[in-house]
Amino acid sequence: MPSSLISPSELDYIIRGVDDNLRADGRGRLDYREVILETGLISQANGSARCRLSKGTDVLVGVKVEIGSIEIDGTDEEVAAIEAKRGRIVCNVECSPIASQQFAGRGADDINNELTQLVDRVLNGPQGGLNLEKLCIIPGEECWIVYIDALVLDYGGNILDIIFTTIRAALHNTRVPKTVIEEDKEVEISDDVEEWERIEGWELVPISVTLNKIGTRHIVDATVLEELATKAKLSVMVNKNSKICGIQKIGGGSIEHSLLNEMLQTGRSLGQNLIHNLDKMLQKEEEINAKRKIGFFASA
């Protein structure tokens, strides 16, 4: 996380504001900033999305699907039998140095690794939602490998939530071409651009709600300064069916047990709203995309 300095009076201002349910930008404790979503903007990728928070965080996700061979590791036969029938998801999160000066040189290595592992764990497990078996082409031999690359372009706080939101949007946007298996077990990709399908189970991909404990209260969607005032962070991954798919406590301080339960409940209910809004935005995007548009910042 970008570690710049915060003065005692700024800190005090933030803590009191949170206490009074009125933050520096006029939001309440559980209000989100406005999210701007665009999909399908990278022409070389099978799916892509970009989410921006007004005057802050900006995340771009590109999804590529490639045919690869199924790799089975471990000697356990039962595990091998399951792995032989599955495709793979490879995640990668990268914080670009243009987002914050803390990410220059090797400065982003730690946070990149932390975020990559977290996203990878959530999406590759059974809670990830995606139907990995549908990604298998020839059991034990060929499968689709889904590469999810997230790039943080601008840092305005709350990157984890935006990364998950963008990944979900990009997976919705992803087109997996249809394949034909020929007699000699050669896999042919259909030439017809119109022949494609979505990755099954994208709607069950969880999103994250990060709650920041400031003083004795907790807030969502923290800005950079608010993150500096945060004692402890709790990220709750929630899916469409209101199931909790992962919990991760990040940062130094500790959370009381009673507050922990409250935070989990808030995270779960807020996550529902977020997914609902995201689905609405995705539907709108699809309608716009049918009319076609190109460019990143050109529309900004």
Place this chain on the structure above:
Amino acid sequence: MSRQELIGPQGLRQDGRRASELRKIKCTPSVLSQSDGSSYIEQGNTKCLAAVYGPREARQKAQILHNKALITVEISLAPFSMSERKKRKKFDKRLLEIASAVKQTFEPIIMTNLFPRSQIDIFLQILQYDGGMIQICINAATLALIDAGIPMLEYVCACSAGIVEDTTILELLGTPELTVALLPQSQKVTLLQLETRLHVDKLEPVMKMAIEGAKDIYKHLDKISRNYIEDLLQKSNPHPPI
């Protein structure tokens, strides 16, 4: 595509450009929140974001220059920027070479002697790549430096050109070519890279074409930054003169 078919019977290239036509340029200054100056530029299908931090205190004591500012340049390539997904290491040798070329281009232009013992960082992020890495990096950095308000002697604009079958071609993509960075007002060349074999007699026309291209890019960048500043002025003045 064979070289013969590069220019069609109507004198148009595959992407519809004439031989002496630039790719479409789109650019916006000041797109990022955390940096002191930033820019986004699109030349055809090559898209690049630039961020400038500084001048500020040099991060490493050993690097401090006592009479001028230190300039660092870092280029990163998005994993989905090319048609083949390739996870590039951050310290890829080719990228390091381009970064040092960009650094050397800007060192004499930025008035570094005004900021002794400090550091100016230029970060470049390629989002999509379709040829012309050096030129887009230089153009994006120029715009970001202007946005950061860092004093420079003048603009630096880069463009490339090549030759196919006796026809000089502006922004020949995919094949190695001649890249030129130009100081448009004093008409000086600050960067020159030829990556292919070229007959000495042909050098002059190719060079001329690249310089003309750079001048066109300069006009465009200048227009965009002037418009942007005028817009800012208008916004910052609550009572505009009637």
